[in-house]
Amino acid sequence: MAAGNLWHTLTEPLVDKNPITLQILGICSALAVTTSLDTALTMAISLTVVLVLSALVVSLIRKHIPGTIRLIVQIVIVASLVIVIDQFLQAFFFDISRRLSVFVSLITTNCLVLGRTESFSRNNPPFPSMVDALGNGLGYSLILCIIGSLRELFGNGSILGFQILRTVDQGGWYVPMNLMLLAPSAFFLLGGLVWAIRSIRTDQAEAPEYAPPETAERAG
Amino acid sequence: MSEFFSLFIKAALVENMPLTLFLGLCTFLALSRRPGTAVGLGIAVTAVMAVTVPLNQLLYNAILAPGALRWAGFPDIDLSYLSLIVFIGVIAATVQLIEMLLDRFFPAIYAAFGVFLPLLTVQCAILAGSLFMVERRFDFTDSIAYGMGSGAGFAVAVIMLSAIRTRLAYADLPAGLRGLGITFILAGMMSLGFSSFAQMVTQ
Numbered sequence: 548m549a550a551g552n553l554w555h556t557l558t559e560p561l562v563d564k565n566p567i568t569l570q571i572l573g574i575c576s577a578l579a580v581t582t583s584l585d586t587a588l589t590m591a592i593s594l595t596v597v598l599v600l601s602a603l604v605v606s607l608i609r610k611h612i613p614g615t616i617r618l619i620v621q622i623v624i625v626a627s628l629v630i631v632i633d634q635f636l637q638a639f640f641f642d643i644s645r646r647l648s649v650f651v652s653l654i655t656t657n658c659l660v661l662g663r664t665e666s667f668s669r670n671n672p673p674f675p676s677m678v679d680a681l682g683n684g685l686g687y688s689l690i691l692c693i694i695g696s697l698r699e700l701f702g703n704g705s706i707l708g709f710q711i712l713r714t715v716d717q718g719g720w721y722v723p724m725n726l727m728l729l730a731p732s733a734f735f736l737l738g739g740l741v742w743a744i745r746s747i748r749t750d751q752a753e754a755p756e757y758a759p760p761e762t763a764e765r766a767g
Numbered sequence: 768m769s770e771f772f773s774l775f776i777k778a779a780l781v782e783n784m785p786l787t788l789f790l791g792l793c794t795f796l797a798l799s800r801r802p803g804t805a806v807g808l809g810i811a812v813t814a815v816m817a818v819t820v821p822l823n824q825l826l827y828n829a830i831l832a833p834g835a836l837r838w839a840g841f842p843d844i845d846l847s848y849l850s851l852i853v854f855i856g857v858i859a860a861t862v863q864l865i866e867m868l869l870d871r872f873f874p875a876i877y878a879a880f881g882v883f884l885p886l887l888t889v890q891c892a893i894l895a896g897s898l899f900m901v902e903r904r905f906d907f908t909d910s911i912a913y914g915m916g917s918g919a920g921f922a923v924a925v926i927m928l929s930a931i932r933t934r935l936a937y938a939d940l941p942a943g944l945r946g947l948g949i950t951f952i953l954a955g956m957m958s959l960g961f962s963s964f965a966q967m968v969t970q
Contacts, residue, residue, distance in 0.1 A: 571797055571947060575891040579789040618888070619859060626852045634848060649898040652851050656891045658793040729962065730787045734955030738948050745943035753946035 556679050560686040562748070566659050567690045568741045569751055573659030576650050577691055578733040584707050587695030588688075589643050590650065593636065595684030597628045597654050598663060602680035604628075606668040621664050626655045659687060694736050702727030771912045778916030780964040784892040785924050786957055791892030795925055796950055805929035809922025813915065814865065815887050816896050819858050820914030823897040824907055826853060847901075854897045859888045892921055924961075928953060 566572045573594070580590040604624050605612075612620050633651045636644040644651065654660065663683055668676040696706055704712035704721045713719020726732050745751045782788060785795040791812070798808050828835060831853060833845040866884045869877040887893060896917050900910050931953055940949055 568947070571793060574792040574796065575790055577789075578792065618885075622855055622859070622888070623852065626855055630848055630851055633851075649895055649902060652898055653790070653891050653895055655851060655855060656889045656894045658889060661889055730789065731955045731958040731962065733789070734951050734958055738944075738951030738955060741948040741951060742941070742943045745948065746941075749942065752942040 553675065553678050556675060557682040557685075560679075560682040561689060562686075562744065565686045565690065565744070566662075566683050567687060567737075568744050570662070572662045573657045573687055574737075576653055576657055577687065577694070578730075578737065580647060580650050581691060581695040581698055581733060582702065582728050583699040584692065584695040586643060586646055587691045589636070589640065590647060591684075591688035591691045593632045593651060594654055594657065594659070594687060595681065597625065597632060598660055598680040598684045599677050600628050601625050601660055601664055602668040602676040603673055605664045606671060606673045606676035609669050617669070618661075618665075621661060622655065625660050625664075629655045659683065690737075690740065693740065694733065697736055698727045698732060702732075771908060774909055774912040775916035775919075776967065778913045779920035779923065780961065781967060782917070783920045783924055783961050783964075784895070784917050785921060786954065786961045788895070790895045791890050791921060794886060794890055795921070795928070796947070796954070799925050799929040799932055799950070802926065802929045802933060805925045806922075809925050811884055811887060812890065812892065812921045813918030815858070815862060815890075816893055816914040816918035816921075817911070818865075818914070819854075819861050819893060820896045820900055821907060821910045822861065823854050823857055824900050824905060824910040826857065827901055850898075850901060854894060855888075858893055858897070862888050892917065924957065927957065931957075 560566060564570065567574055567577055576590060576594070581587045601621070601624055605621055629652060632654070633644070636647070636651060663680055667679045671679070700706055700711060701724045704710060704714045704719070704723055710717070712721035714721050714723050724732075784790045785792055794808060799805050827847075827850060830836065831846045831850050833847060834842055836842070836844045836846070862884055866877070869884075896914055900913060905913055928950070932950065935949065935953075944952075
């Protein structure tokens, strides 16, 4: 495959075909771990590693998996990789691993991983599959970092633990928005992000389900 | 009995799977376009969770937990790192079994579920139910209440969301907000509403 094609495979999932905002894949973990930037980054890196490695393995044995049991084989491969990552985090980053609780294990059922192995790695040679997986992992990481830094900045006044806006209890002026650390704000932020992306890239907007009445009258 | 009921309510409303824990959002958002499909999905999730969480609880405590193999003469073995693969296997097998049973005995229900059943193997909420069961050390009755409760909570949330989306089908939204964008914002508002349930169960 030509280098231009590979570059295209790598960059396309960043904005044009972003896994979260367009393909609706892997949202579950994206929202739960974004209360601060360091958990969001850990999650993004773990997911990208699992995604790239599982793409490599699935693509290497793609000609030997019978079609009927391929889902189970893929899940077992992904689950084994997730166990490795989970044990690694528990050994070296115990604090963050405690805060991520079950969400690292839940990478197993992250639709993004199975979605990419199912739609790309299964039909392509190892190298392009890894590039595609890396691109999708980066697209996922991008959204996670944006939401994670917004929530940490407005909820705590800090980024990665460094105080940017001095909060009122520390003698500063900034009154933290507690809503940013609660569940609803993640939905609102992601909804706003989707809206922003689709206002710039109008081709991503979905078609209306029903035509409004006045256009129907004009047509008739 | 009251403990059973309070855990059920807590799992269904206070710790609602999609709205406060963000679990199972992929199917929650993708399959909530029509109330009919949402009802089918809700029932399927509840059924699978009510079976798999207690089943995984038994398996975990009999085989995987640290020191669980004492009855077989291996008191030092800790197999808990294997729990992920075991849980996924149990869920996949249960889904397959329910699918076969329905296909054999209740073809009408099977046709109504259609494609949802196989999808449930990779539903985050179902696997998370089993993982939370381990983290919080539920016993067998607790895990039944927890499985049924969180399944029912998912069903309530997805049916409500689909009802709101049907009402919005005629609304004239800005082009960029149509579909996914407005669904996120709706889910956010529902999540605000559900956060008021936090007062209901005292620890």
